[in-house]
């Protein structure tokens with residue numbers, strides 16, 4: 603059985619990972635895994651069920667029974683359905699990001715979500731977006747990128763994104779929240795945010811998105827860059 607190719611794209615929040623990963627997956631005709639949405643969905647489901655977010659076992663049980671589905675709308679937008687409810691909009695809020703970051707620090711929660719993430723590895727290939735895709739979930743992935751940008755630029759991007767979605771937030775408080783989340787993600791004992799040893803680090807500060815996409819695609823051999831149909 604030939605190994606199914608995986609391109610991992612890890613990095614901090616607001617580095618442009620989501621946009622870049624989706625664009626790259628589209629170009630290649632590969633599947634796309636938004637692992638951050640999985641952690642956000644579990645955080646949200648735990649909140650719905652009044653589970654104590656600081657209790658690793660309770661949240662891990664919640665993770666195991668939460669049904670998470672991804673659906674692509676006609677507009678191309680990716681919708682996340684959590685226990686039968688479309689939670690796409692709620693999941694984008696910074697409160698969902700903070701809840702995700704809190705529960706993601708628990709080892710049993712991460713363990714409960716490994717199989718679900720592995721199931722996204724299907725032909726013709728997978729673009730996996732997250733924090734630990736290249737280090738923990740797909741360590742054997744042949745293609746790895748660590749995408750980053752300055753904290754100021756990341757906060758500005760997140761601010762613009764939220765504004766476009768009609769969510770009003772203060773730039774300073776966003777910068778503060780992003781810095782706190784980075785610190786928690788990079789400082790946790792299990793699967794901390796860091797580039798895999800064999801990852802190519804791409805800094806997108808001040809770089810147009812089209813150029814970042816080309817730099818990410820350049821880690822793949824020429825023959826894989828020919829788009830194919832996702833199955």
Ligand code: C5P
Nearest residue numbers: 615637638639641702703706732733734
């Ligand atoms: O990428 P996104 O901002 O949606 O991720 C939300 C949070 O989920 C992150 O701050 C991180 O704590 C957690 N996460 C993780 N591992 C991943 C993806 C996300 O711990 N692979």
